[in-house]
Amino acid sequence: MKDVFQLKDLEKIAPKEKGITSMSVKEILQSLVDDAMVDSERIGTSNYFWAFPSKALHARKRKLETLETQLTEANQKKKSLQQSVEKAKVGRQDTEERSRLAKEHASLTQQREQFRAELEKYKECDPDVIEEIRQANKVAKEAANRWTDNIFAVKSWAKKKFGFEESKIDKTFGIPEDFDYID
Template identity: 90%
Template sequence: MSKKRGLSVEEKRTRMMEIFFETKDVFQLKDLEKIAPKEKGITSMSVKEILQSLVDDAMVDSDRIGTSNYYWAFPSKALHGRKRKLETLQAQLEESNQKKKHLEQSVEKAKVGRQDTEERSKLAKELASLRQQREQLRVQLDKYKECDPEVVEEIRQANKVAKEAVNRWTDNIFSVKSWAKKKFGFEDSKIDKTFGIPEDFDYID
């Protein structure tokens, strides 16, 4: 049996943003360390690191009030922030494409009736560098597409369906336990121990 794959950093960041977008609430770190593992499958040990990365990227706001730090993020600001970032990246990509086109034209001209020159070698290196830069910008664009509000909404709906399914199974387990108690007179603790049911087993709110 293969091991269950852990969440990637980007998956954790996306799920952490879902907490803010779905609740539209303000949290302390200790609150998120309780909520994130239970509702989003993010380990409590990684909550602080993921939260700080979102603050560093200006996707989550934070403020210190008294001795406590508070964190919040609203969909409207996150959307505007992503749009600005995407526009900046797209402008940089367009600029790189223009430079690449110009350099390709220069290289083609340099080929006509000429041997390899220092200038041509320099242009070729700059062209290779710009191609690499363009690829890096494309990767960044793809990363921000994962935070698109439509994608987040799809994830939220999928989570809702999964939650309903889990609660249906939970209801079935409680029904079986009730039947076993009436049929055989078993106590709850004995049934839980026999079938490996945790003491805090309950519906997901």
């Protein structure tokens, strides 16, 4: 039908002609509007709905044109890629020399990996690595001595403030008898 309807008209027509309950007409109509299968326009205080066959035909034609364009582009890309493959094959025929070079390449790659693994084993003897370890040890030693200073300061404070014996503080906090600075 090439006609324009209001919601109340559709709520009367749909149950009779299509068997749709009048309660779900509004929901279905909104879904069709959202999917652009039915047009809707507010004129004054009323909403009008319509769906002309020519619109659907034009939408299908546009979709067909888009798909044809995509197909043409895809075919051109495929042809271009096939030409690239053909160009790449030139000079790459399987010859004895090519096979020999491929084997040599694989062998050299494997040998390089073995050398890297062996070099990794001896990394700890690298002078730069040893110097880094020495610097890290120096920083750790300074930090340990700083904490030792802090512990002695807290022990001294506790003795003065609370009158605790040094052996009792050591025992309570698990401080060993030979606790001292690191040389």
